[in-house]
Amino acid sequence: MTVLRILQLLGGAVFAASGALAAGRKQMDLLGVLVIALVTSIGGGTIRDLLLDRPVFWIADPAFLAISLIAAIVTLVYVRWLHPPEKALEIADALGLGLFTISGTQIALAAGAPGIVAVVMGTITGVAGGAIRDVLSAEIPLILRKGELYATAAIAGSLVYLGLARGGAPESSAAAVGMITTIALRFAAIAWGLSLPVFRLRDPR
Numbered sequence: 001m002t003v004l005r006i007l008q009l010l011g012g013a014v015f016a017a018s019g020a021l022a023a024g025r026k027q028m029d030l031l032g033v034l035v036i037a038l039v040t041s042i043g044g045g046t047i048r049d050l051l052l053d054r055p056v057f058w059i060a061d062p063a064f065l066a067i068s069l070i071a072a073i074v075t076l077v078y079v080r081w082l083h084p085p086e087k088a089l090e091i092a093d094a095l096g097l098g099l100f101t102i103s104g105t106q107i108a109l110a111a112g113a114p115g116i117v118a119v120v121m122g123t124i125t126g127v128a129g130g131a132i133r134d135v136l137s138a139e140i141p142l143i144l145r146k147g148e149l150y151a152t153a154a155i156a157g158s159l160v161y162l163g164l165a166r167g168g169a170p171e172s173s174a175a176a177v178g179m180i181t182t183i184a185l186r187f188a189a190i191a192w193g194l195s196l197p198v199f200r201l202r203d204p205r
Contacts, residue, residue, distance in 0.1 A: 003172055004106055007179075008045070008057065011099030012064050013071035015129055016041040018092035020075040021084065022137050030076075036133055037072035038065070040096075043129035048104050048121050052111045090190045093130055093142070094153075098183035101126035101154040102161050102175050115162050122158040126182070127151050147195030149185055157182025 019040030023033040042058050042065070049056045058064040078084065085091070104125025108118035127150060131141040142150045161178025165171060188194050 003175065004103055007099050007103040007106075007175070008064065009067050011096050011103060012041040012045075012068045014092050014099060015096035016068035016071040017075040018089055018096055018130070019133050020072040021079070021089040021092065022133055022139075024076070024079055025089070026137050033076060034069060034072055036136055037075075038068055039136065040129045040133040041068035041071075043132040044100055044125040044127065045104065045129075047128050048107065048125045051124070052108060052113065052121065054107075054111055057107075087190060091187075094183050094186035094190065097126045097130070097150070097154055097186055098157060098179040100129070101157050101182050102178045105158045105161055105178070106175065109162075109165075115166070119155060119158040119162060122161075123151055123154040126154040147198050149189035149194050149196065152196060153182045153185035153189070156185055 016037040019037035020033050022040070023036040026032075028036065045057050101122045103122075105118045105122030107125075108121035109115075113121060127143050130150075131143050134141040142148050157178045157180075160181045161174050164174035164177055169177075185194075
């Protein structure tokens with residue numbers, strides 16, 4: 001099993017767990033939980049593959065669907081008997097963001113995309129599933145919330161990975177540092193409320 005495949009499977013499982021937690025907070029039924037978990041897990045990668053005109057990853061390899069469904073069910077069982085930490089959703093989302101951003105960047109580079117396009121594809125892979133989850137859960141997507149360090153964390157991690165990989169660093173090391181960068185920035189935003197400056201137009205009156 002390749003490192004890239006492991007990253008994709010882990011990212012899918014973690015994002016599915018975050019989707020299940022989000023659906024649970026909205027008191028959805030079992031079908032609703034599984035739907036939200038799946039779209040969170042496969043949404044970003046699906047958009048990436050369609051834009052890159054490559055086979056959609058979960059159609060080419062249905063194991064991703066199975067892993068996502070298993071992760072969602074395990075999450076349901078866990079929260080049925082144990083109370084999840086208050087920040088469980090945010091933590092799961094941050095981990096999924098890091099895993100999917102780097103794997104998405106790697107896939108785009110392997111498909112022959114230029115560096116800047118690979119960063120965009122990595123960011124889409126990381127953030128789009130969570131955005132779809134939030135919309136279906138009647139929440140403002142994290143990517144659109146005022147000053148939220150979300151897509152910014154993904155872009156930073158992708159750029160770090162790209163710079164290290166292009167600079168000759170071992171692939172596994174570059175991927176690890178890129179993921180840690182994304183996750184660390186997102187964790188910092190959650191823990192300390194870090195955010196980007198908000199752009200405001202002055203009232204002409």
